[in-house]
Amino acid sequence: MPTAQCLENMQKKQPPVYCGDSYCGQLQPEINRYCNNAGLEANTPVPQFGPDGKCCCGGGGALAVPVEVEAGVYRLSKSKGDTIRATGTGLSS
Numbered sequence: 112m113p114t115a116q117c118l119e120n121m122q123k124k125q126p127p128v129y130c131g132d133s134y135c136g137q138l139q140p141e142i143n144r145y146c147n148n149a150g151l152e153a154n155t156p157v158p159q160f161g162p163d164g165k166c167c168c169g170g171g172g173a174l175a176v177p178v179e180v181e182a183g184v185y186r187l188s189k190s191k192g193d194t195i196r197a198t199g200t201g202l203s204s
Contacts, residue, residue, distance in 0.1 A: 113169025117154040121167045130161040135168035146170040 113121070113129065121127055129135075135142070142157050157170035179185050 117169040121156040128166040130166035134161050142170045
């Protein structure tokens with residue numbers, strides 16, 4: 112399912128129609144891969160030709176990863192190439 116921001120962005124497209132969870136859900140891994148390879152930002156509507164004609168699926172979601180930048184403060188990773196460092200729960204800082 113696309114984010115609220117992505118649905119809002121779809122309203123600016125022609126046609127402003129979401130293809131639906133069942134249709135987009137089947138394509139989401141390919142859509143995310145396409146968006147990552149194309150360098151598209153999170154919440155980018157990706158036009159499709161769905162079962163009922165032209166519509167959009169949410170894309171770029173893989174780029175929108177919440178990252179804790181300081182204790183209790185998060186921001187979304189939005190750009191291809193952002194560096195994210197992580198550790199397992201058994202490691203300390």
